[in-house]
Amino acid sequence: MKQAKLSLMGSAILLALASSANAASLKDTDVEFGGYIKADIMFSDYGNGAPDSGDISRQFYVPGTIYGKEGNGNQVVDFQARETRFNFKATTDVDGHKLSGFIELDFMTHTDGNERTSNSYSPRIRHAFVSYDNWTVGQTWTTFQNAAALPENLDFVGAADGTPFARQTLLRYTQGNFQFAIENPETTVTPNQGGARITSGSGVIPDVIARYNLKTDGGAAFSFAGIIRQLNLETKIGATQIDSSALGYGASVAGIIPVGKDDLRFTATYGEGLGRYMALNYINAGVLDANGDIESIRTFGGFVSYRHWWNEQWRSSVTLSGMQADNDVALTGSGVNKDAYSGYINLLYSPSKPLTFGVEYMYAKNSKENGDDGDLSRIMFSAKYVL
Numbered sequence: 001m002k003q004a005k006l007s008l009m010g011s012a013i014l015l016a017l018a019s020s021a022n023a024a025s026l027k028d029t030d031v032e033f034g035g036y037i038k039a040d041i042m043f044s045d046y047g048n049g050a051p052d053s054g055d056i057s058r059q060f061y062v063p064g065t066i067y068g069k070e071g072n073g074n075q076v077v078d079f080q081a082r083e084t085r086f087n088f089k090a091t092t093d094v095d096g097h098k099l100s101g102f103i104e105l106d107f108m109t110h111t112d113g114n115e116r117t118s119n120s121y122s123p124r125i126r127h128a129f130v131s132y133d134n135w136t137v138g139q140t141w142t143t144f145q146n147a148a149a150l151p152e153n154l155d156f157v158g159a160a161d162g163t164p165f166a167r168q169t170l171l172r173y174t175q176g177n178f179q180f181a182i183e184n185p186e187t188t189v190t191p192n193q194g195g196a197r198i199t200s201g202s203g204v205i206p207d208v209i210a211r212y213n214l215k216t217d218g219g220a221a222f223s224f225a226g227i228i229r230q231l232n233l234e235t236k237i238g239a240t241q242i243d244s245s246a247l248g249y250g251a252s253v254a255g256i257i258p259v260g261k262d263d264l265r266f267t268a269t270y271g272e273g274l275g276r277y278m279a280l281n282y283i284n285a286g287v288l289d290a291n292g293d294i295e296s297i298r299t300f301g302g303f304v305s306y307r308h309w310w311n312e313q314w315r316s317s318v319t320l321s322g323m324q325a326d327n328d329v330a331l332t333g334s335g336v337n338k339d340a341y342s343g344y345i346n347l348l349y350s351p352s353k354p355l356t357f358g359v360e361y362m363y364a365k366n367s368k369e370n371g372d373d374g375d376l377s378r379i380m381f382s383a384k385y386v387l
Contacts, residue, residue, distance in 0.1 A: 035086035038384040042078045047375040050076045054111045060156035063282040063340040067374035082107040103128045142166040143181040143209040146223040146254035151305030151319045154360040154382045161279045161340035162303035162321030177213045182206040187231045188275045190287040194333025203232030222255040246294040248273020261309045268302035283325040287332045298326040319344040334370035354386040
């Protein structure tokens with residue numbers, strides 16, 4: 001009994017010391033907690049049959065996932081709170097240098113839960129990075145994307161087919177309006193004559209990205225980004241050993257232009273071998289020719305979104321988005337994705353600044369080179385409370 005009491009006393013002392021040390025370390029540190037709670041109700045109509053319950057297309061619009069599943073009904077309703085997220089940020093002054101860390105998690109994309117009983121889904125890392133003065137290292141938005149220019153849509157991504165979109169680990173240096181980064185490389189390739197996507201993490205050259213951010217006196221904000229990347233594949237397909245690389249490159253311009261209280265948002269992107277950087281990897285970066293060499297695939301896409309404020313509490317956004325690939329069908333086969341388009345219109349109401357209710361209608365259509373297509377119509381109701 002005496003030993004147990006001593007153990008408990010020791011534990012209490014250790015906890016007290018730990019609390020004191022933590023308080024001392026936080027003395028010159030600003031700690032912020034943030035995020036939001038968001039609940040969605042989605043009524044969806046898939047032209048060729050809805051995906052199974054829990055499928056990623058039932059969570060938000062992902063180009064390439066709406067071709068349908070034969071035998072399933074077309075119309076479904078989904079309730080979810082998966083987009084709910086939380087984050088922590090700590091900022092410290094270290095001898096005149098600014099040190100900060102940020103981590104954010106949500107519950108999207110997972111299929112490990114179910115809708116039968118608890119709807120329990122695993123958290124996933126969205127952002128996890130450290131910044132020291134002008135340097136940033138960790139996982140966050142790719143430098144090739146301007147996330148600030150995304151439209152205010154209720155859909156999780158919104159304009160997914162027309163925007164660069166990726167979060168990944170990177171090392172970035174910012175100097176004034178310029179940003180330079182090396183980022184995680186990952187190559188996606190279509191086999192010769194078509195087939196299942198080949199994903200390659202081989203190669204030792206990171207993706208290299210540069211970006212320039214510009215703000216005008218009138219309140220407009222623009223970004224100009226360029227990327228150079230190596231497409232690399234070292235693997236064995238059947239009895240054939242593949243060891244090939246090719247050059248990928250691209251450019252993207254994005255912006256927000258004030259129109260009175262309203263604003264116009266846009267992004268336009270073009271490149272060869274962009275692959276996963278565009279439209280959630282709707283198109284692969286390259287295709288193998290008969291000799292096992294990678295040929296890059298050209299893509300271009302963009303979106304435009306106009307947001308109108310009816311008054312201080314009511315607003316609407318109208319968004320048009322799309323992208324297209326220049327496939328060499330002689331290499332890719334005719335079963336590959338060709339183009340994707342989507343449109344959105346919504347009405348949002350904020351009775352107070354942190355609280356928003358909204359309704360949104362979206363329509364999307366995807367097509368393949370062989371003429372097959374899929375379409376999705378969705379009405380979405382959301383409630384969001386920013387913490």
